[in-house]
Amino acid sequence: TKLIKLLREELTDPLFLDEFRSRFAAPGMSRAYGPGLITAVFAGNVPGLPIGNIIYALLTKSAILGKSSSAEPLFGSLFARSIEEVNPQLAQCIAMVSWKGGDEEIEKQVFGASDAVIVYGSEHSVNEVRKSVPSDVRLITYGHKLSFGVIGRESLTKKTVKKTAEKAARDVSVFDQQGCLSPHVFYAEKGGEISPAEFARFLADKMDTLNKILPRSKVSISESSQILQLRGTYELKEAADDGITIYASGEGTDWTVIYERDPEFVPSCLNRVIRVKPVKDVSEVPALIKHIKGYLQTVGAALPKNRLLKFADEMGKLGADRISPLGKMTSPPLFWHHDGRHNLLDLIRWTDIEE
Template identity: 25%
Template sequence: MINIALFGGEIFYPQYKSVESLRPLLSQIQEGARILKSIPKVAILDIFHEYSKNLIKSPKVNQVEGVAFLSSWLKRNNFSQIVNKNFQTMDYLDHFVGEKKRLKAQPRGLACHWIAGNVPTLGLFSLFQSIFVGNANLLRIPPKSHSTMITLLDVFNDTQSESGWSGHDLLKSVGILYYDRVNHKANQEFSDIADIRIVWGGGSAVKAITGLPKNAHCEDIIFGPKYSFAVFDKDMLASDQLKRQLRFLVSDVFLFDQAACTSPHVVFFERGTLPFEELVSQLQDAFKRAARQFPKIDADPYISSKIINIRAQYALDLQKKVICPIENDWTILINSNIQLEDPVESRTIFLKEVDSVMEALPLITKKIQTIGCAISDKEKLVAFADEATFKGVSRCVNLGQMHLFDSPWDGMLFMSRLVNWTTLYYGK
């Protein structure tokens, strides 16, 4: 059984026998995409901006993890900057631009999104960009994200703008599918109809989708498994900014409970004048303060057992150290191995003391997505970032901004890949 929700019309539950059962839904969202074509881009920006305010005002969603970032990202000024990074000017999306040789960015068609379940708001970052350029959109949502996604889109559906257009008008181009991830037939037929496949998820999920046959013209955009960490140089440790930077680090750890690809799992601290024990004490205080403000709820039993096991391992090893409360609210693990540890998640961080933050560079592979940098020496910061990005890192950012969805993302200007660049030769 596959359940289908259509935001522009009714909700219905057909038996999923073949792709033919999707035809009514496809017809409606493709007609919704035709409506998108008639909506000025400035009006869509207005709707997004109003939605950014409604997200914060709505008690139904304003406590959802990631909503604050999503709200900031959707504000008119920020979203306009993303459009300009991708297209230089919005004009390419509205009409042919140029003199004799004119260019226009047309929507690619049907964007099929496979959304990961670890961070429900992530799927909206790809959805809203795809809506903006005019594509029809089908989203496959994992079961544990159903209610959150529907509630977020309900708020969008009710969003009005002064232009007279609304979120309801935009969502006529959107459908949501629910089916079990082991339903290979559903995945295959979902893939068969896609003009763009957008995949968010871990290694096995990405392989399962990208291994499926697809149309020759279909564009694949993959947001696969990534790893992130943080670094502090000795000048930062000696500065009056240290406590503030430690609070930013902890906020990056707490948000999404380290389930996001942008979550730091290891922190490298450069040796300096500040004793390491004092540094750890200040970090411990920052964890305690954040835990009081954001108590952990609904802890995953599997991850909780991982935390208990690794705490025990560190407690029994004289070469290692564990600092944690009796509860599993947070965990600091210290060892001298210069390596990237396997993620435990749920507010569990590994600390490493190094002679230089440059010692982290040989550990970098193309799997590393984001490095949170607390490096006071700007020349050192540039040298570190240049080598890190040469080796494959997509983002070197300030602490406190590791989860801030930006453009480019994962090394790509995402929105520009959602369109088909077309030409018109005009004149003699």
């Protein structure tokens, strides 16, 4: 099963969690221990976030107390309930609760009773939790990150461009760019049968099609105003500069595609607002995103394998922890190294018997 594969991927031998076992290279024996209690503070920007941590906790023989976000209070509880239907005893190790973030009395008790605390959120949210976690409790944080995509000229042919645009539109539209894995910019290579400017038009068409199948969620007045203001700014630029083309949903602010020759990486205002920027070669991209290296997470890539490995190496040096196929940016596998770290080993401590 996938869970056994995950245990083998990180521990090599899952039985290290059950008993002392001989080490593979070094002399002696070792045993792995998970935390007695993990407290996980979840963000509410995307649904499904608790699933991984609940699974990782159970695999390390740990109980987990999850703090649901007020913005997304249901998914974790529903997942726990589905486990209860299959294995009631196992489900007793899971509790999903809610409290107002920053409640010092509650957090002092909860974090003080925990062996490990996992927190998702903005830098501010992470830092606020950090203040409340005792120094002897393991703290694992997942803060704000940025992602983008690259599209090689090989994927910009008359035969492939529609499929490429469809995959790109999916990456933008799923979760409305609210998650760290969603792209803010697509860098499209020149030299293909379809130019980056033409690709932007194909992307706009696919964004419109997908919006009819998967409508964008409701946005606040503030968010809508931000999109309209951005559109207005670029419409003025478009009128004065042939290096800019803007495509937008016919009604409302459902989606926006901006083609812009300026290659600078600019974070999106989210809610399906995406920029397409041309590059002569993908080798130019590392220099363009170097300033966000501390926040870089996923890079969606439509590149042939003979070019992908070199590009992936450059991205890895800048801190990217995941190079995914285009169209799968928002669907990481269970085995991924979230923020470049292990999912199980970060929770585990070891005891060695020396010879």
